[in-house]
Amino acid sequence: MSRRLTRAETKARTRALLLDAAARTFARKGYAGASVEEIAEAAGFSIGALYSNFGGKEQLFIELLTTRSSALIETAERIRADAEVEDPAKALGRLLVEVADKDTDFAPLQAEFWLYAVRNPDVMQTLAAGLREPHDQLSRLVEPVLDRVGGRATAEPGEVATIVLALFQGLVRQRRTDPASVPDELFGQALRWLFTGIAAGSER
Amino acid sequence: MSRRLTRAETKARTRALLLDAAARTFARKGYAGASVEEIAEAAGFSIGALYSNFGGKEQLFIELLTTRSSALIETAERIRADAEVEDPAKALGRLLVEVADKDTDFAPLQAEFWLYAVRNPDVMQTLAAGLREPHDQLSRLVEPVLDRVGGRATAEPGEVATIVLALFQGLVRQRRTDPASVPDELFGQALRWLFTGIAAGSER
DNA sequence: GTCTATAAACAGATAGAC
DNA sequence: GTCTATCTGTTTATAGAC
Numbered sequence: 001m002s003r004r005l006t007r008a009e010t011k012a013r014t015r016a017l018l019l020d021a022a023a024r025t026f027a028r029k030g031y032a033g034a035s036v037e038e039i040a041e042a043a044g045f046s047i048g049a050l051y052s053n054f055g056g057k058e059q060l061f062i063e064l065l066t067t068r069s070s071a072l073i074e075t076a077e078r079i080r081a082d083a084e085v086e087d088p089a090k091a092l093g094r095l096l097v098e099v100a101d102k103d104t105d106f107a108p109l110q111a112e113f114w115l116y117a118v119r120n121p122d123v124m125q126t127l128a129a130g131l132r133e134p135h136d137q138l139s140r141l142v143e144p145v146l147d148r149v150g151g152r153a154t155a156e157p158g159e160v161a162t163i164v165l166a167l168f169q170g171l172v173r174q175r176r177t178d179p180a181s182v183p184d185e186l187f188g189q190a191l192r193w194l195f196t197g198i199a200a201g202s203e204r
Numbered sequence: 205m206s207r208r209l210t211r212a213e214t215k216a217r218t219r220a221l222l223l224d225a226a227a228r229t230f231a232r233k234g235y236a237g238a239s240v241e242e243i244a245e246a247a248g249f250s251i252g253a254l255y256s257n258f259g260g261k262e263q264l265f266i267e268l269l270t271t272r273s274s275a276l277i278e279t280a281e282r283i284r285a286d287a288e289v290e291d292p293a294k295a296l297g298r299l300l301v302e303v304a305d306k307d308t309d310f311a312p313l314q315a316e317f318w319l320y321a322v323r324n325p326d327v328m329q330t331l332a333a334g335l336r337e338p339h340d341q342l343s344r345l346v347e348p349v350l351d352r353v354g355g356r357a358t359a360e361p362g363e364v365a366t367i368v369l370a371l372f373q374g375l376v377r378q379r380r381t382d383p384a385s386v387p388d389e390l391f392g393q394a395l396r397w398l399f400t401g402i403a404a405g406s407e408r
Numbered sequence: 409g410t411c412t413a414t415a416a417a418c419a420g421a422t423a424g425a426c
Numbered sequence: 427g428t429c430t431a432t433c434t435g436t437t438t439a440t441a442g443a444c
């Protein structure tokens with residue numbers, strides 16, 4: 001079964017390795033701060049290989065920005081699965097700690113994407129589109145919780161999902177800045193307060 | 205009363221103009237993407253003037269990072285004043301719309317600060333220290349609200365302030381990405397839900 | 409398809425004139 | 427104190443060998 005890779009397969013592998021290395025390098029050095037030589041080296045290739053697979057630094061970054069939302073989707077899927085057997089607030093709280101403490105490249109890379117999009121308005125809709133699917137998935141996670149607490153009349157699932165996502169991103173960054181100010185349980189606690197508040201609002 | 209400026213005063217003025225130009229340029233092009241020539245030009249000076257006032261690009265950026273928290277403090281002050289005559293949630297909601305829509309350089313510059321600090325751990329404590337005073341001020345704004353709803357027993361003002369700040373930053377970014385997903389009243393609404401939830405939590 | 413060598417542009421920083 | 431001119435290293439991107 002193990003056979004020699006076809007030309008198309010090795011090329012796809014090279015591309016994938018370059019994209020991975022680019023993600024790491026852009027996260028660690030920033031878009032402008034990372035050089036194509038650095039990226040190629042991190043992937044174990046030369047500059048020439050990079051240019052034969054991508055149009056250049058900018059095109060490589062854009063491709064990363066366009067495709068890396070799928071990573072978010074996978075994460076959202078996992079959370080949705082976890083949330084079926086335990087408290088969703090707890091599952092999301094755990095995710096925050098993991099992302100903030102373990103996946104140290106995640107938040108910086110997202111920040112780079114956002115900054116690039118702010119500075120290149122054409123790309124902003126690409127970023128927004130990439131964030132839509134994870135957002136929808138979060139909405140579907142929020143929906144049953146809203147139904148359970150009877151807050152469906154007061155709050156739109158999509159808007160609550162936006163709030164949850166904003167809180168998540170803000171707290172991840174804050175935890176990197178000052179870990180002590182964002183204890184492990186803070187995100188989960190905030191979510192419980194939020195849903196309790198929505199539930200109470202519907203009773204008025 | 206209008207007299208010629210002393211040498212010390214003109215130098216101080218040059219420094220201030222350079223710092224302002226640096227803030228704008230770093231926000232628009234990023235730390236690595238902005239050139240010292242660009243910054244000097246935006247301030248109406250030459251490269252030489254920049255180097256005679258600052259150690260270099262890096263030192264200029266650090267000075268900006270260190271001193272620009274005072275801008276946050278002034279904003280926090282203003283909000284605190286507004287919050288005494290109207291609903292704090294409303295005052296904060298208005299601030300979010302203003303910052304996201306009018307002060308277009310604010311969020312990108314904060315993102316640049318954070319990214320630089322993530323990549324230069326020595327600077328992280330400087331950033332954290334600069335954020336502490338605005339955070340404390342927000343805590344003092346939150347405290348009376350907590351007292352009023354009777355949530356003082358359930359929630360620490362400092363932790364609630366962290367949540368409010370994270371939500372604020374997250375929503376400002378999200379509003380730049382997709383304005384329609386963050387309507388004007390969303391932040392205020394989220395805050396009301398949060399405080400209602402805290403109040404309800406204390407009654408259990 | 410990937411590598412090495414190189415071209416051309418540009419960056420940060422310094423020196424000396426004024 | 428600020429400006430102009432320049433030095434030095436680095437960058438993106440390409441051309442041609444293998």
